[in-house]
Amino acid sequence: MIDCCDFLDRYSEFRDQLLDAEDSEAFERHLESCDSCARYDRVVSGGIETLLRLPHVTPSPDFADRLGSRLSRMDEVLESSSTSGAPVALVIAVAATIGAAAWLPALRENPQPMRLPPAFAHAPYHPQLIPMVLQPGLLAVPAMYAPANGSRAPGFAAYSLLGTTATQTPTRVTQAAR
Amino acid sequence: MSARAVREAPRPEVDALKALDDSALVARFLDGDRRGFSELVERYQTRLLNFVYRTTGDRERAEDLVQETFIRVYRHLHRFDQTKKFSTWIYTIASNLAKNELRNRSRNPLVLFQAIRKTWEADQRPLEWEDNTYRPDDLFRKRHLRHLVESAVEELPEHHRAVFVLREMEGKTYEEIAEITGCNLGTVKSRLNRARNNFAQIIAPLLG
Numbered sequence: 001m002i003d004c005c006d007f008l009d010r011y012s013e014f015r016d017q018l019l020d021a022e023d024s025e026a027f028e029r030h031l032e033s034c035d036s037c038a039r040y041d042r043v044v045s046g047g048i049e050t051l052l053r054l055p056h057v058t059p060s061p062d063f064a065d066r067l068g069s070r071l072s073r074m075d076e077v078l079e080s081s082s083t084s085g086a087p088v089a090l091v092i093a094v095a096a097t098i099g100a101a102a103w104l105p106a107l108r109e110n111p112q113p114m115r116l117p118p119a120f121a122h123a124p125y126h127p128q129l130i131p132m133v134l135q136p137g138l139l140a141v142p143a144m145y146a147p148a149n150g151s152r153a154p155g156f157a158a159y160s161l162l163g164t165t166a167t168q169t170p171t172r173v174t175q176a177a178r
Numbered sequence: 179m180s181a182r183a184v185r186e187a188p189r190p191e192v193d194a195l196k197a198l199d200d201s202a203l204v205a206r207f208l209d210g211d212r213r214g215f216s217e218l219v220e221r222y223q224t225r226l227l228n229f230v231y232r233t234t235g236d237r238e239r240a241e242d243l244v245q246e247t248f249i250r251v252y253r254h255l256h257r258f259d260q261t262k263k264f265s266t267w268i269y270t271i272a273s274n275l276a277k278n279e280l281r282n283r284s285r286n287p288l289v290l291f292q293a294i295r296k297t298w299e300a301d302q303r304p305l306e307w308e309d310n311t312y313r314p315d316d317l318f319r320k321r322h323l324r325h326l327v328e329s330a331v332e333e334l335p336e337h338h339r340a341v342f343v344l345r346e347m348e349g350k351t352y353e354e355i356a357e358i359t360g361c362n363l364g365t366v367k368s369r370l371n372r373a374r375n376n377f378a379q380i381i382a383p384l385l386g
Contacts, residue, residue: 008371008375009371010371011371011374011375012367012370012371012374013367015374016345016352018352039382040378042385043378043381043382043385044374044377044378046381046385047327047330047377047378047381047385048346048377050323050324050327050381051327051328051331051346051347052346052347053324054324054327054328056224056228057224057227057228057231057237057240058224058227059223059224059227059241059244060241063223063241063244063245064219064223066245067219067245067248067249070245070249071248071249071252074249074252074253
């Protein structure tokens with residue numbers, strides 16, 4: 001047994017025949033006994049019948065033409081973008097060529113190391129105790145610490161870090177050696 | 179090419195195309211036969227126009243939106259999942275465009291004003307203006323009922339109206355409506371029930 005609230009709550013399911021047989025029968029019985037719900041059903045059905053009889057709006061005569069024109073324009077845009085997209089590699093190649101041509105003179109010259117004029121310095125009056133690297137592989141120490149068996153020069157004595165003694169007067173130190 | 183395909187096609191070929199179902203037309207179009215698209219336009223233009231018109235209440239704008247719907251179909255048909263129903267897909271696109279239109283309209287006071295003015299001007303038509311109540315003249319009553327029924331649909335809240343039109347005028351199933359509107363089945367049922375209820379309240383004075 002259903003009441004009017006149940007009927008209105010589930011009316012759409014009843015109208016669209018989505019109820020099971022038992023519920024559907026209960027709805028039918030309620031419709032027979034309830035004038036208010038029967039009227040509601042009549043109003044909805046009649047209204048929808050009227051709605052379906054309303055004249056349909058039809059597309060304007062130039063609808064297809066306008067659509068066709070729009071699609072054509074769209075095709076043209078797509079085609080032009082796809083054709084302009086194909087030679088992207090070509091554009092890149094041309095740009096690379098131009099770039100290479102611009103840089104070629106600079107690339108062709110042999111790179112020359114920058115040569116600075118030699119710098120001259122005098123031996124210090126008070127040689128420091130800290131060893132100084134004169135050039136790769138040579139260690140300079142104050143002469144007073146030089147081993148006795150090597151020939152000495154005033155100022156610094158240079159020793160090979162590999163063990164071979166070399167003597168050098170470190171009055172001439174080039175920038176390059178530093 | 180596409181423009182020509184939309185505008186014209188030889189008669190026997192048109193008849194052959196008409197015999198095909200939507201999915202076959204979609205397949206033909208994707209195979210390069212643009213007449214498949216032409217037939218889809220022919221098949222759906224009036225249905226979509228009525229659906230969008232009933233949803234938005236503006237005939238001219240509805241036509242623009244249907245054109246836009248077909249443009250989108252044309253552009254994205256290659257992405258359409260062919261295991262799904264084409265009609266549901268195209269209605270979804272149209273429904274979304276109509277929804278956007280209503281949203282934009284509600285944000286734009288000028289358009290809203292124009293819509294109100296249009297409705298007001300329509301209300302000034304003498305026949306409907308004469309009398310709002312029932313009259314024994316049957317012809318008048320029928321005309322008035324039609325007008326009232328149209329107005330009743332327009333007066334439904336937007337999300338109720340879309341569900342109502344899809345069900346009552348387009349004959350879509352609840353599942354299809356759920357897919358088109360992006361709602362679950364329960365929402366579709368409740369919206370449809372409320373829409374029918376509102377509709378009945380508006381037209382009840384003339385039917386009963």
